[in-house]
Amino acid sequence: MSDAHTDPAALPAILQTLRTAWQANRPTLEQRRDDLQRLRAALKARLPDMAAAISADFGHRSTHESLIADGMTVLGDIDHLCGHLRGWMRPRRVGVGWRFWPARAQTRPVPLGVVGVISPWNYPVNLALIPLATAIAAGNHVILKPSEHTPRTSAFLQSLLTDVFPSDRVAVVQGDGDLAGALAGSPLDHLVFTGSTTIGRKVMAAAAEHLTPLTLELGGKSPAIVCSDYPLEKAAARLATGKFFNAGQTCIAPDYVLIDGHRQRELVQQLQTQVQARYGDFSDAADYTRIIHDGQYQRLRGYLEEARARGVPVIELAMVDPERAQRERLIVPTIVLDPPADLALMREEIFGPILPVCAYPDLDAAIAAVQSRDRPLALYVFSHERMQVERVLAQVVAGGVTVNDTLLHFAVNGLPFGGVGPSGMGAYHARAGFDAMSKQLPILWQSRWAASDLLKPPYSKIAVMLKAMVR
Structure with missing residues (x-):
């Protein structure tokens, strides 16, 4: 683990090195592919x-969770970038309309320059390398600031990227929030930030000084709606995967479940069955991830203590010794039944293995409950009846949707990923990321002869032509 930290005062020189190298040798298709x-x-x-x-x-x-979430996703995304890069780099023809004939027009994706990436701790390789690889594919140079909460992984990233890229093409800087703030306030050509909504607002304010374009992947409370027709055993299995993978430390994890009231208790039982089948009695729990640090652990324990103090049912789906739980920062999968809206766990993104399960009388009430909150980063709808799914999709705006499962829309390389409103702005992954980290340069090619040559005083000479043009 490296103890090296970057002085924020060093950022201007690092950025200038990256920018100077980019201006001198803008990456070709061949270089981009080779880098990837x-x-x-x-x-x-x-x-x-x-x-x-x-x-x-x-x-x-869990090693397997790291290989899936931080290994497979990055390798798959790089493969997708390489496979489509030539086509994405081609200019796109745009019709000019009869008024400008015989001119022709196109948009041409050109690199922006230097892209900044500020990545979080929960998927510390995935959320660092996918935007970095996308920026490289778009022909940019990159400065990456990984999370200070995963110092060993940040050191791994620095070693990896130093071996792959020259220092004037990709730079890794390490430090705390002060360094992140300084990077956000630097004259970058684009900035990708992944983190909380609260910090996202600060990043946006800092970037405003230089009008830096932003991709903000934030968070919020992503709902799951289980419709009355959907089998509970299957719903519980897929909710358990979405919620308990990485111990719920996932920005698109289901943050609360809405289910028809007469099946609420049965869903809880099915979730308990899933936990038992997956993790046993937690005597080992090798496949279960711990909470990242003590601050997050205490925050989550505080949510449960507040709920219990209010008399809200809290159901731990496994039992572990409290001293061990404290020592290992281990919070077992936990259900909270019908928590009031003013509880902290219903006001804030949970980011842990605690799942509120809320009863609703009908689908309209469930939709209204979702609409009463900020627009979520993810939405999960469980129903085999297409019309019910379409009712939800027609009324709820979310960053992304998976129907009859959880999380998987993130992993589909061709789908854009991003939030809306407080859950984020912009999108990346695949073509969406390539376009966001490029300038879609509009170009009009004028012909040897053009009607615009006639558009000059005295306009009385072209009155008939003008009348036709404004008809």
Whole structure:
């Protein structure tokens, strides 16, 4: 683990080095592909080191979850970028209309310059390398600031990227929130930030000084609506995956479930069955991830203590010794039944393995409950009746949707990923990210002869033509 930290005062020189190199040698298709392929090969060779570093930062994280969430996703995204890059780089023809004939027009994606990436701790490789790889694919140079809460993984990233890229193409800077604030306030050509809504507002304010374009992937309370026709055993299995993967430390994890009231208790029983089948009695819990640090652990314990103090049913789906739980920062999957809206766990993003399960009388009430909150980063609808799903989709605006499952829209390489309103702005992944980190340069090619040559005083000479043009 490296103790090296970057002085915020050093940022201007680092940025100038990246920008000067980019201006002198803008990356070609061949260079972009070569960079991506070398990054892929280096990461694949070091997946065991990656998983070990992440697990050490968490206290314990399932190796398999790291390989799926931080390995598979990045390798798959790089493959998608490489496979489509040539086509994405081609200019796109745009019709000019008869008024401008015989001119022709196109949009041409051109690189922006230097892209900043500020990545979080919950998926510390995925959420650092996917935007970085996308920026490289778009022909930019990159400065990455990984999370200070995963120092071993940040050191891994610095070592990996130093071996793959020259220092004037990709720079890794390490530090705390002061460094992140300084980077957000730097004259970047684009900035990708992943984190909380609260910090996202600060990032946006800092970026405003230079009018830096932003992609903000934030968070919020992502709902799951289980319609009355959907089998509870299958709903519980898929909700358990979405909520308890990475111990709920996922920005698109289901944050609360809405279910028809007469099936609420049965869903809880099915969730308990899922937990038992997946993790046993937690005597080992090798496949269950711990909470990242004590601050997050105490925050989550505080949510449960507040609920209990208010007389709200709190159902732990497994039992562990309290001293062990404290020592390991282990919070078992926990259900909270019908918590009041003013509880902290219903006002704030939970970001842990605590799942409120709320009864609703009908689908309209469930939709109204979702609409009463900020627009979520993710929405999950469970129903085999297409009309019910369409009713929800027609009335709820969310960053992304998975129907009859959870999380998976993030992993589909061709789908854009991003929030809306307080859950974020802009999108990345695949073509959406490539376009966001490029300038879609509009170009009009005028012909040797053009009607515009006639558009000059005295206009009385072209009165008939003008009348036709404004008809």
